[in-house]
Amino acid sequence: MPRYRSPVFPFVRPPELDGRAGRRWPVAIVGAGPVGLAAAIDLALAGIASVVIDESNVVSTGSRAICWSKRTLEIFDRLGVGDRMVAKGVTWKVGRLFHRDREVYAFDLLPEPGHKRPAFINLQQYYVEEYLIDRARDFPDLIELRFMSRVTGAGQDPDRAWVDVETPEGKYRLAADYVIACDGVRSTVRRSLGLDFIGRAFEERFLITDVEMAAEFPSERWFWFEPPFHDGQSALLHKQPDNIYRIDLQLGSGADPEEERRPERVIPRIRAMVGERPFEVDWISVYSFQCRRLARFVHDRVIFAGDSAHIVSPFGARGGNGGIQDVDNLCWKLAAILKGEGPPALLETYNTERVHGADENILNSARATSFMTPKSRMERLFRDEVLALASTHPFARQLVNSGRLSRPCSLLGFSLGTEDTSGLGGMMVPGAPCLDAPVRGANGEDGWLLDHLGGSFIALGFGALPPTLLGVRRLTVGASGDLRDPQGLLAARYDGAPGVVYLIRPDQHVAARFREPTAAEISRALARAQGSSNA
Incomplete structure (x- = not known):
C-alpha cells in the first residue's frame, strides 16, 4: 500500500464549455509534471501568463524521477521551491560501485566546499509536483491549472497554436500564441503533429521497486555489477524520504513486464537483496532503455520539452534533470519574444542548445547501457577487466560506467555567446553555467x-x-x-x-x-x- 497520499485537485469548469470566448493565452502548457509546472512558474516570474492542462487530478504515482542534481536544485531555487525540496529530500554526494561481493571504489561528486546546494538529493517526483503546484498557486493572475482535462489533439496556424481538450463536462478548443508540450514519452501533442523519435531502443528490461523499510543503509548511491543476490545482472539502491528505498534490478531482454510486476515475483527478489528485515512494497514498474529524441524541439509555435522531446535511461538521473534544464533554457527566451524584447529567431537557439544537451545525455546513457549490459563475450571481458583494475588503478575508474550522473552541458561556441578574448582563466567561459560561491x-x-x-x-x-x-x-x-x-x-x-x-x-x-x-x-x-x- 503506497505511503504517500496525493492531494486531489478539483475540476473547474472552463468558460469555453459555456460558449464564452476563452482568453487567448500567451502560452498553453500540456502536462502538469515537474517540467510543465516549472515552465509555468518560470514564465510567471517573467510576467507571462499560461494555462496548464493535465488529464489527472492527482500528482504522479510512484517515486519515478527521484535524483535531482545540484544544477537542477539551483534552478528550483530560482523558481522558489529549492528550500522545500532540500528540506524534505535525502542529500547525498557519495556513490559506491560493487562487482559481485567486492567494493570496487567510491566517488565523491562534490569534493569542494563553498556551494549552497549538494551534489544531489533524492526526492520522489510526487513531492516535487506537489511543491510546484503549491508554488504555481502563488501566481493566480498568471497561472491557471486545469485538471481532469485531457488533450486529444493539437495543431497550429501561422498566427496561433491550439489544443483540443476533453473534460468530464464536455470538449473545447483552446488557442494560445505558443504551446509547450510537456506531456511525456507518449505525447499526444507529438503524435498530433506526426512526429516521432530518432535513436535507439534497447531490449534489456529493468524492474523498479519502491520499498518501505527501516534499514541502516547510508545516504549514498550503491550500484552492483553481477551482485551475489541477483546473479549475472545489475542492481541499484537509493535511499528516499519516508524510509522508502528505490531498488532497480536488471531483468534481461526476455523478461515479461506483466509477469515481473506480480508481487510473488518481486518480493523474493527484494528479499534476496535486503535479507530478513521487514519491508513493504510501495510501487512497482518495469521499463526498458531508450535513448531517443525528436529531430527538432521547436516546430513553429509548438515547442517540446522534457520526455516529450527526448528520453534516456534512468541510470545517470538525466531525464528529470534534463527536462528542468530545458525549461531553464526556454522560458526566458519565450518571455522575451512575447514581450517584444527578442526576435522570434531567439527560439531557434532553444532548439540548438537543448538538442545539444539531449545528445550529450543520450551519448552518456547509451554508453552506460553498453557497459552495464555487454552484448558479446569481448564486451563482457572488457567490462570485467576494467572493474578488476578500478579497485587499485584510478585511471580505470574513468572507464567504469554505471550511469554517468547528470551534469549541465556547456554552451561554449553557440551563437548567443561572445568569443572569449579576455585571457581570463578558470571554468567560467562563455556558455558555462555559473558556479556558486x-x-x-x-x-x-x-x-x-x-x-x-x-x-x-x-x-x-x-x-x-x-x-x-x-x-x-x-x-x-x-x-x-x-x-x-x-x-x-x-x-x-x-x-x-x-x-x-x-x-x-x-x-x-x-x-x-x-x-x-x-x-x-x-x-x-x-x-x-x-x-x-x-x-
Missing part, C-alpha cells in the same frame, strides 16, 4: 552568488561598477560593492581581478566576459545574447 551582502548578511543571479541579464563586475546598459542589472563585488567575497572563492572561480566583468544570461549562464570593457563592448555582447542578427 559564498558572498556577503552590503548589509553584512551572508548568502550565495546564485541567489543574486538569474531572471534578467546581469553585469557582474569585480572592483568597479560595470557600465550602465538598458535592460541589464549591475552587481559589483568588492569592499564597497553590492557583494563581498569573504572566502575568496568567488574571485578564484571567476578569475575575478579588479576590472573583470561578466555578462550573465537570465538562465545563469555566462554570455561574455571581459577585462575593463567599454559600454559598447558589453552592448554588443548583450545584443548577441538576445539573439540580434546585427550583433
Whole structure:
C-alpha cells in the first residue's frame, strides 16, 4: 500500500464549455509534471501568463524521477521551491560501485566546499509536483491549472497554436500564441503533429521497486555489477524520504513486464537483496532503455520539452534533470519574444542548445547501457577487466560506467555567446553555467552568488561598477560593492581581478566576459545574447 497520499485537485469548469470566448493565452502548457509546472512558474516570474492542462487530478504515482542534481536544485531555487525540496529530500554526494561481493571504489561528486546546494538529493517526483503546484498557486493572475482535462489533439496556424481538450463536462478548443508540450514519452501533442523519435531502443528490461523499510543503509548511491543476490545482472539502491528505498534490478531482454510486476515475483527478489528485515512494497514498474529524441524541439509555435522531446535511461538521473534544464533554457527566451524584447529567431537557439544537451545525455546513457549490459563475450571481458583494475588503478575508474550522473552541458561556441578574448582563466567561459560561491551582502548578511543571479541579464563586475546598459542589472563585488567575497572563492572561480566583468544570461549562464570593457563592448555582447542578427 503506497505511503504517500496525493492531494486531489478539483475540476473547474472552463468558460469555453459555456460558449464564452476563452482568453487567448500567451502560452498553453500540456502536462502538469515537474517540467510543465516549472515552465509555468518560470514564465510567471517573467510576467507571462499560461494555462496548464493535465488529464489527472492527482500528482504522479510512484517515486519515478527521484535524483535531482545540484544544477537542477539551483534552478528550483530560482523558481522558489529549492528550500522545500532540500528540506524534505535525502542529500547525498557519495556513490559506491560493487562487482559481485567486492567494493570496487567510491566517488565523491562534490569534493569542494563553498556551494549552497549538494551534489544531489533524492526526492520522489510526487513531492516535487506537489511543491510546484503549491508554488504555481502563488501566481493566480498568471497561472491557471486545469485538471481532469485531457488533450486529444493539437495543431497550429501561422498566427496561433491550439489544443483540443476533453473534460468530464464536455470538449473545447483552446488557442494560445505558443504551446509547450510537456506531456511525456507518449505525447499526444507529438503524435498530433506526426512526429516521432530518432535513436535507439534497447531490449534489456529493468524492474523498479519502491520499498518501505527501516534499514541502516547510508545516504549514498550503491550500484552492483553481477551482485551475489541477483546473479549475472545489475542492481541499484537509493535511499528516499519516508524510509522508502528505490531498488532497480536488471531483468534481461526476455523478461515479461506483466509477469515481473506480480508481487510473488518481486518480493523474493527484494528479499534476496535486503535479507530478513521487514519491508513493504510501495510501487512497482518495469521499463526498458531508450535513448531517443525528436529531430527538432521547436516546430513553429509548438515547442517540446522534457520526455516529450527526448528520453534516456534512468541510470545517470538525466531525464528529470534534463527536462528542468530545458525549461531553464526556454522560458526566458519565450518571455522575451512575447514581450517584444527578442526576435522570434531567439527560439531557434532553444532548439540548438537543448538538442545539444539531449545528445550529450543520450551519448552518456547509451554508453552506460553498453557497459552495464555487454552484448558479446569481448564486451563482457572488457567490462570485467576494467572493474578488476578500478579497485587499485584510478585511471580505470574513468572507464567504469554505471550511469554517468547528470551534469549541465556547456554552451561554449553557440551563437548567443561572445568569443572569449579576455585571457581570463578558470571554468567560467562563455556558455558555462555559473558556479556558486559564498558572498556577503552590503548589509553584512551572508548568502550565495546564485541567489543574486538569474531572471534578467546581469553585469557582474569585480572592483568597479560595470557600465550602465538598458535592460541589464549591475552587481559589483568588492569592499564597497553590492557583494563581498569573504572566502575568496568567488574571485578564484571567476578569475575575478579588479576590472573583470561578466555578462550573465537570465538562465545563469555566462554570455561574455571581459577585462575593463567599454559600454559598447558589453552592448554588443548583450545584443548577441538576445539573439540580434546585427550583433
